[in-house]
Amino acid sequence: MGVAVKDARPGAKGLDCTFIVVEKDSVSSTKEGEQVIVWRVADPTGSILLSTFGEAGAAVKEADILRLKNGYCTRYRDQAVVYIGRGTLERVGEFTMMYSLEPDMSKLPPEPTAASV
Structure with a gap:
């Protein structure tokens, strides 16, 4: 299975994970017009x-x-987000995976600002 979702943290590289797509979170476009879709994904750990x-x-x-x-x-934007980057994303099945929405590992505490230091 590789890395569990609960262990994905900003700065982590070389992530190997298996997860189920729960829902589409947002859709936007880059300046070049490429579509960006953000998905909520989960495994049994979060x-x-x-x-x-x-x-x-x-x-x-x-x-x-x-x-x-x-x-x-x-x-x-104060959220942990996983990216494919130079890696690969492969569909290995559908529907049959136990998962948990909590903890939501994308929620991060705000970064300190100069005013709060």
Whole structure:
């Protein structure tokens, strides 16, 4: 199975995870017009956000079970988000995976600002 969702933290690289797609969180576009879809994904240990770009995101559907190889996690707008980067995202099944939405690993405490230091 690789890394559990509960262990994905900003700064983590080389993430190998298997998770189920719970729901589409948001859709936007880059300046170049490439579609960005953010998904809520989960495994038995918790949930996190997964950001996909272009064709990779368009191929993803709710209830897909995906295997991420060599992904990474970073902080974006005070949330932990997993990215495919130079890794791969492969559909390995659908519907039949136990998962938990809690803890929500995408929730991070706000970064300290200069005024609060």
